[in-house]
Amino acid sequence: xxxxxxxxxxxxxxxxxxxxxxxxxxxxxxxxxxxxxxxxxxxxxxxxxxxxxxxxxxxxxxxxxxxxxxxxxxxxxxxxxxxxxxxxxxxxxxxxxxxxxxxxxxxxxxxxxxxxxxxxxxxxxxxxxxxxxxxxxxxxxxxxxxxxxxxxxxxxxxxxxxxxxxxxxxxxxxxxxxxxxxxxxxxxxxxxxxxxxxxxxxxxxxxxxxxxxxxxxxxxxxxxxxxxxxxxxxxxxxxxxxxxxx
Amino acid sequence: xxxxxxxxxxxxxxxxxxxxxxxxxxxxxxxxxxxxxxxxxxxxxxxxxxxxxxxxxxxxxxxxxxxxxxxxxxxxxxxxxxxxxxxxxxxxxxxxxxxxxx
Numbered sequence: 001x002x003x004x005x006x007x008x009x010x011x012x013x014x015x016x017x018x019x020x021x022x023x024x025x026x027x028x029x030x031x032x033x034x035x036x037x038x039x040x041x042x043x044x045x046x047x048x049x050x051x052x053x054x055x056x057x058x059x060x061x062x063x064x065x066x067x068x069x070x071x072x073x074x075x076x077x078x079x080x081x082x083x084x085x086x087x088x089x090x091x092x093x094x095x096x097x098x099x100x101x102x103x104x105x106x107x108x109x110x111x112x113x114x115x116x117x118x119x120x121x122x123x124x125x126x127x128x129x130x131x132x133x134x135x136x137x138x139x140x141x142x143x144x145x146x147x148x149x150x151x152x153x154x155x156x157x158x159x160x161x162x163x164x165x166x167x168x169x170x171x172x173x174x175x176x177x178x179x180x181x182x183x184x185x186x187x188x189x190x191x192x193x194x195x196x197x198x199x200x201x202x203x204x205x206x207x208x209x210x211x212x213x214x215x216x217x218x219x220x221x222x223x224x225x226x227x228x229x230x231x232x233x234x235x236x237x238x239x240x241x242x243x244x245x246x
Numbered sequence: 247x248x249x250x251x252x253x254x255x256x257x258x259x260x261x262x263x264x265x266x267x268x269x270x271x272x273x274x275x276x277x278x279x280x281x282x283x284x285x286x287x288x289x290x291x292x293x294x295x296x297x298x299x300x301x302x303x304x305x306x307x308x309x310x311x312x313x314x315x316x317x318x319x320x321x322x323x324x325x326x327x328x329x330x331x332x333x334x335x336x337x338x339x340x341x342x343x344x345x346x347x348x
Contacts, residue, residue, distance in 0.1 A: 021345060032341045089342075092335040093288065150338050153283045162282050162296050167343045174342075225347050 006210030006217075007048075007184075013217040014044035017224045035085035040220070042078020043181070047071050069116045076112040079139045080105045082178075086139075090146040104139050111135060125193055133189040140182035147175035158238050165238035166231050170223040177219025184212030252294050252330050253279070253286040259321055264311045274309060278302050290337065291330050298322045 021037030024030075054067025083104040091097035114128035151171035157163035191205045201209075222230065249257075253275060261271035278301040279286055284293055298318050306314035 020347065024345065028344065030341070030344065032336075033345055036345065089338050154339065157282050160282055161300055162293075163339060164343060166346065166348075167339050170342045170346055171338070223342075224345055231348070 006213030010213040010217040011045040013220050014040045017220050032089050035081045039078045039082035042074045047075030047078055076108050079108055079136055082143055083139045086143040086146050090150055107135050137182050137185045140178045144175045144179035147171045161242050165234040169234050173219045173223035177216045180212045180215035184209055249286040252291055259324055263317050274305050278305050295322055
């Protein structure tokens with residue numbers, strides 16, 4: 001229950017932000033809005049809820065398997081959208097970023113098929129499950145690193161009066177959100193790998209997962225739905241720190 | 247990668263409008279780009295406009311250019327009339343700026 005609390009907060013904020021981004025895409029037709037919206041929706045509320053619906057509502061029926069595979073597929077699509085978002089937004093002209101993004105997408109597709117065909121019925125993780133989680137951590141971690149790197153660049157520009165402090169801070173918040181997601185997946189990966197079949201997650205792991213969910217939700221909130229007082233504080237702080245040129 | 251048409255235009259105009267030689271004019275433009283962590287290959291026209299207004303005047307004064315403010319104003323106006331789109335795709339700032347609720 002503790003683990004679910006923080007993750008539920010993340011799903012609620014993720015649902016609001018993704019709905020807003022997709023609505024924005026319908027007006028602007030900008031690919032990044034669509035990718036970020038689908039990424040959030042697939043990784044968070046949609047993919048997870050479909051999987052949970054199968055477990056809770058249709059246990060031991062054919063529908064449970066359908067929900068599991070559908071949820072996994074939606075989640076895989078969310079990660080694909082996130083990898084493409086990172087490439088298109090932060091390194092659109094880079095060959096290696098295009099290659100990495102493509103490699104992540106193709107590998108996620110393959111591990112999805114493998115996980116769908118060979119689920120871990122015994123509770124023990126198989127090689128393709130390890131690969132699947134590893135790819136998801138890599139996808140989120142790469143996005144976090146790119147966003148935090150770009151935040152450092154914009155910090156310099158804010159100091160010179162060349163960049164918007166609110167936009168700069170959104171790179172920090174997005175980086176924190178993706179980083180918390182990567183950490184959450186890494187935690188659950190290690191915890192599941194260490195569990196004996198039938199054993200439940202410990203309270204410490206649940207609390208850590210909850211903290212990751214809350215950090216990811218807070219990052220999303222400050223990145224895309226910043227409160228006006230926060231925006232004012234950033235603007236005042238930037239003015240005080242601006243280097244006078246000349 | 248080669249320098250963008252925007253960089254070439256500004257460097258050439260600066261060389262024409264001042265007593266700076268070609269290497270000095272290019273070095274001046276390159277130094278303001280580096281200071282703000284922009285690439286000469288991918289800087290956009292809007293970003294270059296900001297740099298000309300905010301950073302270039304002091305850089306030119308440091309190089310002994312007389313009436314640096316007027317030179318920069320003319321440079322910015324000339325760049326605006328060129329309509330150079332540059333090779334830069336939409337920047338992360340523009341994308342996130344659009345996605346943030348204000």
